Amino acid sequence: MYRAATKEFWKGRVDVHDGELGLRWHQAVQLLDLSKGLPEAAPDAVAFAFLGFCSEEGVRRNQGRPGAGGGPAALRAAMASFAYHLHGSVQLYDAGDVLCSGGNLEEAQEQLGKKVALLLTHGYRPLVLGGGHEIAYGHFLGLQQVTAQRQLGILNFDAHFDLRSYAQQASSGTPFLQIADALQAQEKPFRYKVLGLQEHANTRILFQTADELQVRYTYAKDVQAHRVGQLKQELQEYLEEVDQVYVTVDLDVFAGAYAPGVSAVNALGLQPEVVLELLQYVAQSGKLLSLDIAELNPAFDTDNRTAKLGAALLYKVVREWQKV
Structure with a gap:
């Protein structure tokens, strides 16, 4: 099921007397209804499209804490009052939400894939808002439609292999x-890299499965500020192997002090500044194709802390990706 974008969560302060210099994101975002078609993004525009995936069915099936279905709304509300520091060719769009109705996760993932592919083929840069990490498979279904002849990498900031x-x-x-x-069935390589893994959280x-699939992973204890230079070098080597990369950020990769509002709270976890620097590096590489934020669970958030963290990651990506 699909729901067109509304201004419901794009609200905030308006500094009337400051004019254009006082602009905030909620004033700049434009609404889309993908059920009525989609205009091509202007050739000279950098068009970012936020697309919600309101699903917690995958979390429920995984015996997690429900509530992630409210993630997209919380992320929009957290982004709404961001100061607008984007150059003139940048356009922000809200492309609405894909809903998981009646527990039919598979149908919702198929719908998500179709919407992601639609955005990409019309010149938009998708930023998908979750929702449980089941978002990743639906997101991939869309990406594979536009990367048939290209080598796709998957970079996952996560405490878990999934x-x-x-x-x-x-x-x-x-x-x-x-x-x-799915890639094996198409005789394509699976180039999957995980940053922030927790040994105690993976059986x-x-x-064994990761090793059989030749997954590359870095433990959370090694994703630290003093190793950023080495991490960037490893990322560069990985990026050289692929044509484009899909980035997914599971908010449970962060320490619980920063991200209490997730299904599986991480007692240890990463610091936001390190992830921000690595995301900046990927965004500036010219190979970023699409990104999502997963596992925000507003039902367990504290002072909207996790929503604000997810929103801050999106802000950084938009700021850096606009330059490419």
């Missing part, structure tokens, strides 16, 4: 095994 078996049913813990199998079978 390579669980989906023999019984798919969930928020299975998307990257689903992607690996031995998941490490």
Whole structure:
């Protein structure tokens, strides 16, 4: 099910006397209804499109804490009052929401894929707002439609591999095994890299699966400020192997002090400044194709702390990606 964009969560302060210099995101964002078609983005424009994926069904199936379905609304509200520091060719759009109705996750993922592909083929840069990490498989379904002849990399900031078996049913813990199998069926390589992994949060079978699939991963203890130079070098080597990269950020990769509003709170986890610097590096590489923020659960957030963190990541990506 799809719901067109509204201004419901794009509200905030208006500094009337400051004119254009006082502009905020909620004043600049334009609304789209993808059910009525989509105009081509202007050739000289850098068009960013926020697309919500209101699903917590995958989290429920994965025995997690429900509430992530409210993530897109919380992210929009957290972005609404951002000061507008984007250059003249940048346009911000809200492309509405894909809804998971009646527990039908698979249908919602298919719908998400179609909407992502639609945005990309019309010249928009998708920024997908979650929603549980089942967002990743739906997002991929769209990306594969436009990268048939290109080498796609997947960069996941996450405490978990999310390579669980989906023999019984798919969930928020299975998307990257689903992607690996889909690529294998097409005789394409699975170039998957995880940053922020927690050993205690992944069973031995998941490490075995990761090794069999030749997944590259870096433990959270090694994603630290003093290693940013080395991490960038490793990212560069990875990016050289792919034509384009899909980035997904699971907010449970961060320490619980920064991100309490997730299904699986991380007692340890990453610091935002390190992730921001790495995201900046990827955004400036010229290879970023699409990005999503996953696992925001407003039901367990504190002072909207996690929503504000997710929004800050999106702000940084937009600021840096606009330059490419």
